[in-house]
Amino acid sequence: MNSLNGKPAYRIFIVEDNDLYAKVLKRQLENENYEVFVYYNGRDCLSNLDKQPDLITLDYTLPDMNGDAILAEIKKQLPKVHVIIISGQNDINTAVGLLKNGAYDYITKGPDTREKLGNTIRNIYQTDQLRIENEVLKEAVREKYDFRKLIKGNSREIEAIFSLMEKAVNTNISVSVTGETGTGKELVAKGIHYNSKRKNKPFIAVNISAIPEGLIESELFGHEKGAFTGADSRKIGKFEQANGGTLFLDEIADLDIHIQTKLLRVIQERELTRLGGSQIIPLDVRIVTATHKDMQLLVSEGTFRQDLFYRLLGLPIALPPLRDRGHDIILLGKYFIDEFCEENNLLKKSISPEGRSALLSYPFPGNIRELKAVVELACVMCPGDTIEPEHLNLIGKENVNHLLAAEKTLDEYTEDIINHFLVKYNHNVKMVASKLNIGKSTIYRMIQNTQN
Secondary structure, three states: OEEEOOEEEOEEEEEOOOHHHHHHHHHHHHOOOOEEEEEOOHHHHHHOHHHOOOEEEEEOEOOOOEHHHHHHHHHHHOOOOEEEEEEOOOOHHHHHHHHHOOOOEEEEOOOOHHHHHHHHHHHHHHHHHHHHHHHHHHHHHHHHOOHHHHOOOOOHHHHHHHHHHHHHHOOOOOEEEEOOOOOOHHHHHHHHHHOOOOOOOOEEEEEHHHOOHHHHHHHHHOEOOOOOOOOOOOEOOHHHHOOOOEEEEEOHHHOOHHHHHHHHHHHHHOEEOOEOOOOOEEOOOEEEEEEOOOHHHHHHHOOOOHHHHHHHHEEEEEOOOHHHOOOHHHHHHHHHHHHHHHHOOOOOOEEOHHHHHHHHHOOOOOHHHHHHHHHHHHHHHOOOOEEOHHHOOOOOHHHHHHHHHOOOOHHHHHHHHHHHHHHHOOOOHHHHHHHHOOOHHHHHHHHHHHHO
């Protein structure tokens, strides 16, 4: 794409020896905001190819050069430029030859030539715009998933994680990510995928614990129409969706023992058949798994297959809890504060020394997810430009005295506790209700009251 007055412009060459026709066509295209240059012979066109046109309309019969020769020289110098041949003859053999040699289209001169040409150019332009947008998006993805921009921190623990991720990027080895809830396991999986040779293929994430037991096989491997009651159409499973790319199996420890057998076979054979089907589908998928549970303990207890465990183990990456990352807590906190203030048009805020001390002394059972929630709330509660300890909603043994000093009502304390566990367990209401031994309706009612 070229530039006109500093703005993107689509540059078109009209190569046409009929002066009147060339001027009419030029005016038509300029009215559609294209940048247009007219040349009346082949040599003038070729001598100006350094202007890098995006598209050329080429009269096949010119006074100085044969259309085939001009096309060949254009494609030699600018292989990606679109060339539309305009000819006074409807010669199929000539048209086929030109198209084989790189012409985009062949249009025969007639009453509707300008209309056909205009439509063709618009189609090419729109396709080029989509391609450019695609390239920009891909570059943005590459930028977004740069290790050091994706995972904030400069502690020794995080440097070690970067080193392991780099090793994973350069191979197709399976990766098993472990760590407490909220430590960023999916970010590691995305970082590996989008920096590997598979980056232009799909990244498909599946949370095993979020899928009902009776649907997990269909979700992973797909099914054919009529495979079971309710299977009204064919379903493409997550493995097929991820073909050529990466399949991220989160909470792999929760996979039913019976499905584990089929998963092992699919991984070993690198192929699958959909539920209720017979077609064998070859697979080329990198598998990244994640869990916060002790997989070796599950293997010893017999709830997870040992052979599958070793198939999935590959390169193990153990993410440290936030409390073990030292000053990364402050670095991450500042990042989340700046991001939140920018998104919400708030004045930029800093953390006081006492606030930093409070953050560093807190164990963060909810890890990075909890830190993000804490500092975002602090941005809302802080009336000035400096976040103090009283703005940080930290709930833990180290903060009991500070918590009680607030002298809130019992309902307010209850709301704080429930919010804390909602953050810790990624807003899984069922799990929070179980942990706190309260009814789910209590949690839903609190959430509704908060929103009102």
